[in-house]
Amino acid sequence: MSVESQTTNSSPIENLITEHIDIWSSAIKRKSSSGRGSSKKIELYGIKKLRELILELAVRGKLVPQDPNDEPASVLLECIAQEKAQLVKEGKIKKPKKLPEMTEDEKPFELPEGWEWVKLGDLSSDIHYGYTASAIPNSEGIRLLRITDIQDDKVNWSTVPACEVTPEKAKGYLLENNDILLARTGGTIGKSYLVENIDVKAVFASYLIRVRKIESMYASFIKVYLGSQLYWTQLYANSAGTGQPNVNATALKSLLFPVPPIEEQHRIVSKVDELMALCDQLEAQTESSLDAHQTLVTVLLDTLVNSQNAEELAENWTRISVHFDTLFTTEQSIDQLKQTILQLAVMGKLVQQEPSDEPASVLLERIAAEKADLIKQKKIKKQKPLPPITEEEKPFELPEGWEWCKFGALSEFINGDRGKNYPNRNEYVDDGIAWINTGHIESDGTLSKDNMNFITKEKFNTLRGGKILANDLVYCLRGATFGKTAFVKPYTKGAIASSLMIIRAYSFNLNGFIYKYLISPFGRSQIFRFDNGSAQPNLSANSVALYAFPCPPLEEQHRIVAKVDELMAICDQLKVSLSEEQTTQLNLADALVEQAL
Numbered sequence: 001m002s003v004e005s006q007t008t009n010s011s012p013i014e015n016l017i018t019e020h021i022d023i024w025s026s027a028i029k030r031k032s033s034s035g036r037g038s039s040k041k042i043e044l045y046g047i048k049k050l051r052e053l054i055l056e057l058a059v060r061g062k063l064v065p066q067d068p069n070d071e072p073a074s075v076l077l078e079c080i081a082q083e084k085a086q087l088v089k090e091g092k093i094k095k096p097k098k099l100p101e102m103t104e105d106e107k108p109f110e111l112p113e114g115w116e117w118v119k120l121g122d123l124s125s126d127i128h129y130g131y132t133a134s135a136i137p138n139s140e141g142i143r144l145l146r147i148t149d150i151q152d153d154k155v156n157w158s159t160v161p162a163c164e165v166t167p168e169k170a171k172g173y174l175l176e177n178n179d180i181l182l183a184r185t186g187g188t189i190g191k192s193y194l195v196e197n198i199d200v201k202a203v204f205a206s207y208l209i210r211v212r213k214i215e216s217m218y219a220s221f222i223k224v225y226l227g228s229q230l231y232w233t234q235l236y237a238n239s240a241g242t243g244q245p246n247v248n249a250t251a252l253k254s255l256l257f258p259v260p261p262i263e264e265q266h267r268i269v270s271k272v273d274e275l276m277a278l279c280d281q282l283e284a285q286t287e288s289s290l291d292a293h294q295t296l297v298t299v300l301l302d303t304l305v306n307s308q309n310a311e312e313l314a315e316n317w318t319r320i321s322v323h324f325d326t327l328f329t330t331e332q333s334i335d336q337l338k339q340t341i342l343q344l345a346v347m348g349k350l351v352q353q354e355p356s357d358e359p360a361s362v363l364l365e366r367i368a369a370e371k372a373d374l375i376k377q378k379k380i381k382k383q384k385p386l387p388p389i390t391e392e393e394k395p396f397e398l399p400e401g402w403e404w405c406k407f408g409a410l411s412e413f414i415n416g417d418r419g420k421n422y423p424n425r426n427e428y429v430d431d432g433i434a435w436i437n438t439g440h441i442e443s444d445g446t447l448s449k450d451n452m453n454f455i456t457k458e459k460f461n462t463l464r465g466g467k468i469l470a471n472d473l474v475y476c477l478r479g480a481t482f483g484k485t486a487f488v489k490p491y492t493k494g495a496i497a498s499s500l501m502i503i504r505a506y507s508f509n510l511n512g513f514i515y516k517y518l519i520s521p522f523g524r525s526q527i528f529r530f531d532n533g534s535a536q537p538n539l540s541a542n543s544v545a546l547y548a549f550p551c552p553p554l555e556e557q558h559r560i561v562a563k564v565d566e567l568m569a570i571c572d573q574l575k576v577s578l579s580e581e582q583t584t585q586l587n588l589a590d591a592l593v594e595q596a597l
Contacts, residue, residue: 016053016592017050017275017278017279017282020592021282023046023585023588023589023592024046024047024049024050024282024589025044025046025047025282025285025286025289026046026585027044027045027046027049027582027585027586027588027589028042028043028044028045028046028330028582028585029042029043029045029582029586030042030043030331041332042290042330042332044283044286044287045586045589046585046586046589047279047282047283047286049589049590049592049593050279050282050589050593051276051279052228052229052593053592053593054272054275054276054279055224055227055228055229055272056228056229056230058224058228058268058271058272059224059225059228059230059231059258060109060111060230060258061111061112061115061258061260061264063268063271063272064264064267064268064271066112066113066114066264067261067263067264070114070261070262070263070264071261071262071263072114072116072261073114073115073116073259073260073261073262074116076216076217076259076261076262077116077118077122077259079216080122080123080214080216080217083214083215083216084096084125084214087125092125093125093126096121099119099121099122099253099254100254102117102118102119102256106256107256108230108256111258112260114260114261114264115258115259115260115261116258116259117256117257117258117259118256118257118259119253119254119255119256119257120211120252120253120254120255120256120257121252121253121254122257123213123214123217123222123257123259124211124212124213124214124253125212125213125214126210126212127209127210127211127212127249127252127253128209128210128249129184129206129208129209129210129249130173130203130204130205130206130207130208130209130210131144131163131165131169131170131173131203131204131205131206132205132206133163133164133165133203133205134163134164135161135162135163136161136162136163136164137161138161139161139162140162141162141163141164142162142163142165142167142170142174142201142202142203143157143160143161143162143163143200143201143202143203144160144161144162144163144165144202144203144204144205145160145175145181145202145203145204145205145208146160146205146207146208147183147188147191147205147207147208150181150191150193153193153194155193157198157199157200157202160200160202163203165203170201170203173203173204173210174201174202174203175195175198175202175203175204175210176195176198176212177195177196177197177198178194178195178196178213178219179194179195179210179211179212179213180192180193180194180195180210180211180212180213180219180222180223180226181193181195181204181208181209181210181211182208182209182210182211182226182247182252183207183208183209184207184208184209184246184247184248185207185245185246185247186207186245186246189235189239189245189246189247190226190231190232190235190236190239190247192223192226192227194219194220194222194223209247209249209252211252216262217262218262218265218266218269220265220269221260221265221266221268221269224268224269224272225257225258230256230258231255234255234256235247235255238251238254238255239251290330293327293329293330293333294330294332294333294336296327297327297328297333297336297337298336300316300319300320300327301320301336301337301340303316303319304316304317304320304340304344304349305340305343305344305347305349307349310349310352313349328574329578330578331575331578334571334574334575334578337571338568338571339520339521341564341567341568341571342516342519342520342521342564343520343521343522345516345520345560345563345564346516346517346520346522346523346550347396347398347522347550348398348399348402348550348552348556350560350563350564351556351559351560351563353399353400353401353556354553354555354556355401357401357553357554357555357556358553358554358555359401359403359553360401360402360403360551360552360553360554361403363551363553363554364403364405364409364551367409367410367506367507368409370506370507371506374506380412383408383545386406386408386409386545386546387406387546389404389405389406389548393548394548395522396550398550399552401552401553401556402550402551402552402553403551404548404549404550404551405549405551406545406546406547406548406549407526407544407545407546407547407548407549408544408545408546408547409549410505410506410510410514410549410551411503411504411505411506411510411514412503412504412505412506413501413502413503413504413541413544413545414465414466414501414502414504414541415465415466415498415501415502415541416463416465416466416495416496416497416498416500416501417463417464417465417466417495418498419464421459421462421463421464422498423435423455423459427455427456427459428453428454428455429454429455429456430454431454432454432455432456432457432460433454433455433456433457433459433460433493433494433495434447434452434453434454434468434491434493434494434495435452435453435454435455435494435495435497436452436453436468436474436488436491436494436495436496436497436500437453437496437497437499437500438476438479438481438484438497438499438500439451440452440453441474441476441481441484441485441486442486445485445486445487445515445519446486446487446489446490447474447486447487447488447489447490447491449490452491455495460493460495463495466495466496466500466502467493467494467495468488468491468492468493468494468495468496468502469488469492469504470488470489470492471487471488471504471505471508471511472487472488472502472503472504473485473486473487473488473502473503473504473505473511473514473515473518474486474488474496474500474501474502474503475500475501475502475503475518475544476499476500476501477499477500477501477538477539477540477541477544478499478538478539479499479538482527482538482539483518483524483527483539485503485515485518485519487511487515501541501544503518503544509554509557509558510554510557512557512558512561513552513557513560513561516560516561516564517549517550522550523547526547526548527539529543529546529547530543530544530546
């Protein structure tokens with residue numbers, strides 16, 4: 001059953017979900033760090049905000065109606081106080097220090113009739129740190145629960161390691177049902193876990209804090225509170241440390257906690273579970289829709305690349321263009337369109353061939369003659385002859401007038417100076433000659449203007465290689481970004497770090513098409529023919545020279561570059577429009593949350 005259909009006898013919050021499904025599901029953020037699959041590359045921001053809203057309404061008393069017949073929370077708090085006093089009397093817990101009185105100014109919002117403000121320490125019999133021990137994987141004995149063992153509010157106890165602890169020592173740390181654990185330091189600070197249905201003996205690690213609740217209190221409601229913005233806002237305000245934030249037991253005891261009547265706590269938890277299930281369903285539907293959309297885009301764009309002739313290409317493009325506005329509605333689909341444009345460009349399918357163009361064979365002969373002349377003038381060194389290109393290296397058929405060749409036939413490859421004169425970081429200066437590394441390559445194919453390193457003229461003059469000229473390209477040879485490339489502009493003078501190589505075409509008229517080739521799917525595929533597969537992948541100038549290169553006539557190269565630039569500008573405009581639309585959706589989701597609160 002779809003989320004939309006679940007509207008019978010629905011509450012105001014359920015109406016808020018179902019009436020605005022398009023906003024919740026369309027409010028999507030692209031993550032800064034991309035993983036595999038649509039669900040990894042994007043954040044379903046609207047649904048995330050909806051989950052936060054449900055928990056916040058829960059702790060504000062706005063999720064379920066109040067029942068005048070409920071015993072007020074003040075009575076529950078009296079029971080809790082008596083229970084704690086009895087535990088102290090029996091010697092099961094130490095007499096707690098009295099927490100400071102709460103002032104009216106401290107209370108962040110007004111509670112419904114029958115609710116009470118307390119501090120988290122008032123609701124717990126004990127808040128203390130875990131046991132310090134080393135984990136012993138694949139061993140029997142008492143388990144050691146770590147924060148890494150808690151994933152999506154669940155623990156797979158069969159994978160939790162054992163630890164060295166005596167039964168006597170373990171007594172103070174053994175986990176019981178309804179214990180609540182909180183991460184107290186690092187990137188997971190504040191992450192919580194409610195222990196339920198535990199059937200093993202386990203202690204908890206030292207970077208966790210246990211909140212042991214009073215019997216009279218409903219543990220599941222405390223867990224709801226620990227997901228609310230009320231909790232997180234206070235936690236971050238109380239966390240100490242900048243580089244490694246942490247929270248201590250004293251700070252946790254002081255967190256403000258809104259206590260509903262016990263009957264309402266149960267109704268709230270039940271409603272939260274019901275609404276979170278609705279969110280799960282909405283999330284699954286949204287991700288499924290995004291995946292289906294991306295599959296459709298992939299299939300249709302592949303038909304362009306696989307077109308056998310101009311007529312088939314035109315037919316396939318017509319099919320796409322009719323649905324253009326519904327196909328290219330995500331950043332991923334637009335990026336894929338860009339890659340398809342580049343692939344069509346290097347396959348000779350982007351612009352029409354002109355019979356009057358000088359064929360690429362003549363261009364290659366002229367380049368070979370120019371290269372021989374440069375060798376004769378001792379401007380470049382004579383290189384080993386490149387092997388002829390094999391049929392296996394030709395993955396597609398080229399148009400009339402094009403030629404397959406080795407990349408090394410078109411360009412000189414220049415490594416940086418890797419000797420004793422290589423600049424150290426302490427030799428960088430505020431202004432001077434550009435010292436270029438991989439991090440300076442921008443996504444638009446130019447070099448950074450803001451974060452460039454500089455070396456002195458004197459240092460530059462000591463370098464024996466790797467000095468750029470105005471029309472060069474730089475190409476990354478190693479590391480995670482190998483294959484990254486850019487023109488050297490805006491710089492006309494500079495030198496490269498050892499991770500880069502200069503690509504200096506024998507004719508600068510070739511640079512535009514060479515750049516499009518290197519960033520195209522086919523150009524990128526050449527990298528992996530020579531990648532050594534190590535943890536630190538790297539290339540060499542010799543391997544780059546062996547890349548298979550589809551060479552068009554020079555005039556067609558210029559037409560291709562112009563057409564690619566024109567189409568890329570359209571794609572970039574699409575992205576701007578998409579970004580504006582997504583910002584609107586995000587703002588609408590935020591506005592719905594504010595309105596509901």
